Amino acid sequence: MKKVQQPSRREFLKVAGASSLGMLLSHLPGGWVGGVYAADAPETTKIRLGIIALTDCSSIVMAHELGLFKKYGIESTISKEASWAAIRDKMMLGENQATHMLFGMPFSTSMGLLGSPVKPMIIPFEINRNGQAITLENDLKAKGVRTPQQLKPIVDEAKKNGKPMTFAMTFPPGTHAMWMRYWLAAGGINPDKDVSLITIPPPQMVANMKVDKMDGYCVGEPWNARAIADGIGYTAVTTQQIWKDHPEKVLAFTEEFAEKNPKTVKAILRAVTESSQYIDKMENRPNVAEVVSKPQYINTQKEVILGRILGDYDYGDGRKEKDPNYMTFFDRNTNFPWKSHGVWWLTQFRRWGMVKGAPDYTGIVNKVIRPDIYREVAKEMGVAVPKEDMKKESLFDKVEFDPAKPEEYVKKFAVSNVA
Numbered sequence: 001m002k003k004v005q006q007p008s009r010r011e012f013l014k015v016a017g018a019s020s021l022g023m024l025l026s027h028l029p030g031g032w033v034g035g036v037y038a039a040d041a042p043e044t045t046k047i048r049l050g051i052i053a054l055t056d057c058s059s060i061v062m063a064h065e066l067g068l069f070k071k072y073g074i075e076s077t078i079s080k081e082a083s084w085a086a087i088r089d090k091m092m093l094g095e096n097q098a099t100h101m102l103f104g105m106p107f108s109t110s111m112g113l114l115g116s117p118v119k120p121m122i123i124p125f126e127i128n129r130n131g132q133a134i135t136l137e138n139d140l141k142a143k144g145v146r147t148p149q150q151l152k153p154i155v156d157e158a159k160k161n162g163k164p165m166t167f168a169m170t171f172p173p174g175t176h177a178m179w180m181r182y183w184l185a186a187g188g189i190n191p192d193k194d195v196s197l198i199t200i201p202p203p204q205m206v207a208n209m210k211v212d213k214m215d216g217y218c219v220g221e222p223w224n225a226r227a228i229a230d231g232i233g234y235t236a237v238t239t240q241q242i243w244k245d246h247p248e249k250v251l252a253f254t255e256e257f258a259e260k261n262p263k264t265v266k267a268i269l270r271a272v273t274e275s276s277q278y279i280d281k282m283e284n285r286p287n288v289a290e291v292v293s294k295p296q297y298i299n300t301q302k303e304v305i306l307g308r309i310l311g312d313y314d315y316g317d318g319r320k321e322k323d324p325n326y327m328t329f330f331d332r333n334t335n336f337p338w339k340s341h342g343v344w345w346l347t348q349f350r351r352w353g354m355v356k357g358a359p360d361y362t363g364i365v366n367k368v369i370r371p372d373i374y375r376e377v378a379k380e381m382g383v384a385v386p387k388e389d390m391k392k393e394s395l396f397d398k399v400e401f402d403p404a405k406p407e408e409y410v411k412k413f414a415v416s417n418v419a
Contacts, residue, residue, distance in 0.1 A: 041073050042264035048077045049268075050087045050099035053203045053298045054220040055305055056128040056249045057100045059329050061292050063275035071274075072267040080296060083201040084171035091254060092119045097261075098268055100127065101252040102174030104345050106368050110255075113354055114172050120255035123337050124373035125269050127249040127276075130240035131308065131327025132176060133224040134183060135233045136216040137209060141317050146236050148187020155189050167191070168200040168208065168217035175248055178348050179239050180218040185415035186397045192352065192417060203299075209233055220248070221327070222304045227316070229304055234316030240325040243395045245332060247341040255367070262373075269377045276330035285309050333386060335374065340390040340403035342369040347406045353417035361406050 047069070051057035061078060063069050069076035079096055081087045088109060090096040106121035108114060136145060145151050158165045167184070169177040181191045191197050200208050205223045208214060209232050216236070227233035239246060251272060258265050279288050289306035292298050298305065307314070311326035328334045342365035349355045371389055378385045390403045399412050410418060 040263065040267075042267045043261045044097065044264045045073060046075045046077075047098055047264065047268065048079050048096045050079050050081050050090055050096040050101075051297070052081060052084065052087060052100060052201075053300075054100075054249075055222055055292065055298070055309060056131060056220055056327065056329075057297065058279055058288050058292050059127055059272050059276045060100055060251070061297050062279060062288060063271040065291050066275060066278065068271040068274050069268070072271045074264070074267050074271060078296070084174060088116065091121070091252065092117060094254075094257075097253070097257055097264075099252050101250050102171055102176070103247045103250050103341065104173040104175060104178065104349075105171065106250065106252045107342065107345055107349070107364065108173035108354075110368055111355070111359070111364065113349065120367065121252050122255050122258050122370045122373075123250045123252055123342075123368055124258070124265065124370040125251040125272065125335050126247055126337050126341075127251055127272070127329065127335070129245045129248055129328045129332070129334050130238070130325050132179060132218065132220045132239040132248060133235045134180060134216060134218045134237050134239075135205075135209070135224045135227045136236045137212075137214075137233050138231075140215065140236075141234045146317070148183050148185075148189060150187075151184075152187045152189055155194055159194055164194065164196050165216075166196040166198060166214040168198050168205060168214045168219075170202050170205075170219055171199060173349065173354065175239075175246075176218040176220070178345070179242055179246075181348070181352060182395065183218075183237060183242060185413065188415060190415050190417075206230060206232065221308050222298065222300055225304050225308050225314075226300060228314060229301075235313070236315075238313070238323070238325075240323070241396060243393070244325055245328070245334075247338070250337070258370075258373075265373065266377050269374065270381060273330070273335060273377065273381060273383065276335060280328060280330040280334075282310065335383075336378075336385050337369050337371050337374055338386075338389065338391065339365050339369045339371065340393070340401075343390070343403040343406050344393070344401055347401075347410050350406075350410050351413060351416045351418060358407055 049060050064076045064078050087099055091099050106123050109116050110120045112118035155165050169180045184191045202219050205217050205219045206226050224235050278284055289302040293302040293305055309327055311323045313323045314320050343361050346359050346361050375385055393401050401409050
């Protein structure tokens with residue numbers, strides 16, 4: 001008997017337009033799911049992805065809107081959440097299977113910090129770098145405040161009068177909290193003793209500043225540009241000025257889901273990698289701004305989003321510049337999850353008294369940060385990645401961070417909560 005030759009993928013595509021669906025299905029080699037063969041198909045195809053209304057949700061939104069999730073066998077639903085606490089809780093409950101998340105959150109949930117239930121999570125993919133900012137109210141603009149050193153005497157006077165100044169961030173162990181803390185401390189201001197540091201969800205920042213609830217805030221775009229457009233504040237500093245190419249949002253999964261659904265995780269990463277490449281072609285950014293500005297995503301004017309993702313910065317205090325370090329989604333190894341970034345985060349948990357004693361830097365980081373998963377996807381997609389997992393870095397205050405010596409780094413800072 002003559003052996004029946006199974007069709008190749010190319011042959012399958014050729015006959016797809018000429019044969020009935022029933023005939024095709026009878027000859028499929030190993031099955032066909034979405035745009036992939038069964039051997040590569042995700043274990044779970046229906047995926048809900050959580051987002052917060054921020055510009056840096058764009059790679060998830062565009063993967064959905066461009067049909068890239070579908071291309072890799074994922075039936076995606078984008079779920080806009082009200083706050084980072086809601087993002088965390090929906091992941092823990094399994095309502096969302098993947099999520100847009102602040103870099104520090106998978107660590108805090110894995111460690112059970114600050115009242116969070118313990119739920120191990122992983123970071124196999126960094127979504128973006130740069131593109132956040134610290135916004136201050138107009139009264140401080142009139143006083144010429146651009147640096148924490150200039151802010152300090154005003155903070156000291158307010159504290160002396162029994163009315164400490166108030167600053168907002170979006171989630172205690174998250175990125176905006178760390179940028180605000182680091183910036184204030186560089187000027188000699190202790191964020192836990194000299195000012196009041198409060199939590200406000202990103203989309204509510206502008207409204208709260210309008211009613212004088214805070215003197216400043218740190219948040220992602222477009223809510224810094226929105227404050228300038230509304231005439232209620234100005235950008236004192238961008239986060240890329242604090243730390244060029246810093247980690248920001250991540251694509252997170254629970255450890256349990258990732259272990260049970262490794263093909264699903266890789267399919268999601270392929271889709272978001274491809275959308276990230278699309279976004280970092282600058283000619284595509286006007287379309288990105290138009291799509292993500294829609295009510296179901298960020299819900300603001302596309303112009304408020306577009307300027308800063310093109311690198312056009314109006315600080316609202318007379319300064320304007322073309323910033324080459326605008327928000328990236330793919331370029332300069334944006335998506336690679338550096339273990340050293342995880343070590344840095346743990347040093348800040350330690351610095352601000354969020355952990356008791358020195359944490360297990362190596363053990364925790366190895367559990368949470370998963371460059372091995374991203375490397376597999378990058379290899380399949382022909383994307384070059386770093387060979388190492390750790391690197392030394394310095395922020396704007398020139399204090400060198402060596403991930404091999406985290407406790408030494410913590411002790412370099414004059415302002416901290418370490419006893």
